[in-house]
Amino acid sequence: MRLAAWNVNSLKVRLPHLTDWLAKAQPDVVCLQELKLEDAKFPRAELEAVGYQSACYGQKTYNGVAILARTALQDVSTGMPGFTDDHKRVIAATAAGVRVVSVYCPNGQAVGSEKYEYKLRWFAALKDYLAAELKLHPELAVAGDFNVAPEDRDVHDPKAWEGQVHVSELERAAHRALTGLGLTDTFRMFDQPEKLFSWWDYRMLGFRRNAGLRIDHILASPTLAKRCKGSTIDREPRKLERPSDHAPVLAEFS
């Protein structure tokens, strides 16, 4: 089973990139983030035409998440129980026997800002939500844009980023609280090239300079992690005209 996660930064704009990439990468399940469109505008038929069922939790202009699968999606749930949120950031479904959660974690804007406080509250809720999901679903994957670079090696210039949003100690602690539940960052289960990131700033020739962060992750529960045979980031779509600022991440399970 090949599982992917991709922050497409507007599904409307990126649909051609997505369908091309699906044909090339052949993932079985895909978690999408930042759809930036409402459910009524979700391109369900276009995705079905290329072989994917879908479940979406969309929102106009901002946020929005979805799960695509080549097989049926069962027991779809949206949001996090007990956490009231105007932002559509979480959708879950069972596909190919695996409980899959697509997450678009808050950006946080700046350390100490209101949005940063929201990010930390949101992560606390995510931890509680995933702890409960783990009890229900031994085979659990959590995939998406976490907006946290877990370690300095996930940052192109750790000195320049020190203490900034995405790498601050409280955000990293919030991320460690997830791995502390037993969720493994599949990318780090394998030898990886240095400085392989999943996001690059549109500005300042970020991609050309490889000035990036690894903030998109696929986490796997203990049982699922045992089945993980590889995990990669595909930078190719970032080279296209009018790309998303994020690259898709992939994990392969036996």
Added chain:
DNA sequence: ATGGCTACGATCCGTAGA
């Protein structure tokens, strides 16, 4: 030098992303 780009929904600039 603390910006630079992109998407969106509203205008011809503000909000948001990261």
